[in-house]
Amino acid sequence: MTTTNDRADLGLTDSAAGCSCCSTPSASDTQITASATTEDVLVEGMTCSHCVMSVTEELTAIDGVKSVSVDLNAGGTSRVTIHSAAPIEAAQVRAAVEEAGYTLAGDPA
Template identity: 50%
Template structure:
């Protein structure tokens, strides 16, 4: 198992959390997504480390941005 933490900008409510969690959760191998709304931290547990570009694309699809 691999755990990675990303920072997502632009989230302001529980709907934002749900959108980001859903999109990242659909990536292959992802088993859990935890979002801390106040800090924007998104912790992803997966079978193997995820490609950051794939995570960024999922976050973008949800309407937010992965902090660089």
């Protein structure tokens, strides 16, 4: 049996340090988080993953939006969380949701 020591560095860290999703944030991570904004809106009428994709696509097209996550409540009111560098105007959020074909909960029809 022949062994070689030619191993590629995969950039992995010591498992005792924790993974990236649950490790202690570094100072630079804290600074990014401190300047970021998270906003929850309620959207009515989404029923499936295509609905989620449509709303997510329209919202992420807004300047400054970093990511969007959706807690789908099929046929009811779904919670949509918008992560952005700065606060997003309510009119932009409303327009994006309406462009996707849905309404914000509580908006007059």
